[in-house]
Amino acid sequence: MEIFYLKDTYSAFGLTIASDFHLPELKTVSSINAKPDVWIERADLKGLWETYDQTNAYHYIKENFCLFRVPGVAIYKIESGREITVSPIGDTSEEQIKLYLLGTCLGVALMQRKVLPLHGSAIVIDGKAYAIVGESGSGKSTLAAAFIKRGYEILTDDVIAVEFSNDDTPTVIPSYPYQKLWQESLKQFGLMSNNYQSIYDRETKFSVPVNQHFNEHNIPLGGIFHLSKNDQAEVEVIPIQTLECFPFLYYNTYRYFMIERLGLTNWHFEFSATLINKIAFYRIVRPRSRFTANEIVDQILAKVKKRYHFKKEVLR
Secondary structure, eight states: OOOOOSEEEEEEEEEEEESSSSSSSEOOOOTOOOOOSSSEEEOOOOOHHHHHHHHHOEEETTEEEEEEEEEEEOOOOOEEETTEEEETTTTOOOOHHHIIIIIIIIHHHHHHHTTTEEEEEEEEETTEEEEEOOOSSSSSHHHHHHHHTTEEEEEEEEEEEEEOOOTTTTEOOOSSSSEEEEHHHHHTTTTTTTGEEEEEEEEEEEEEGGGGGOSSSSSEEEEEEEEEEESSSOOEEOOOOHHHHHHHHHHHHHHHTTTTTOOOOOHHHHHHHHHHSSSSEEEEETTTTSSOOHHHHHOOOOOOOOHHHHHHHHHO
């Protein structure tokens, strides 16, 4: 029996994580009998960074290895999907360090473990997970919050972990019960920003716990919705054609620019090809001039229910 006394032990993305850093957003698990899948350790990486930093770049990436530096915060190393090492710079706070631990570090670790990390939120509708992806600022978390307001559950915010189950069903693995919402979104949902902790260095973005609406189980993936905005007047939801889905999945993978350097191009293509044949893809375009989250919820629900009834008819 192995006992881990020195580190806090957590769970997220189906992984047991032992960490030198306090991560209160994650679910705490007993360290007794908990053999970690991922270790997060504090160590000095300055010498290693100087060894690889020949061009003053912000990162050095090769197969099963990622080293990156955030000026004024820390140097991070992710290796083989199992080891994450953090070397703080100066007197940086753990809040700053944690932003990249819970984002880029875990996202890269998932890729190294051959789990697809998409950039967005995932909610549960009628027993299926639906991913909401898109560029930063497109309204992914706000749309997920609108679903929560209607009583639906959330699986993740920011990084969506997708894997295939033993029967080749694409499945979303839950992360942890927190959302990141802008102050304007909180206002639209009647929430007071002074009830939540602002995210470090982003004074108008807040960390919002969603424990009562968090689903802790792996859920089959039913579809992906890509959210964008422009100057048109109305919300539009349209299917994405099959050939468009390959670049769509590539560019909506979390930290997609690392795929090739990590030696994962073939894996990503094969994963995408299998996924494309199993789920539906839609593009949502919303006007940037007004709040449309509630309208989009209605349209997504209509699409999901229409597809469900169509599949039932086909199976009869």
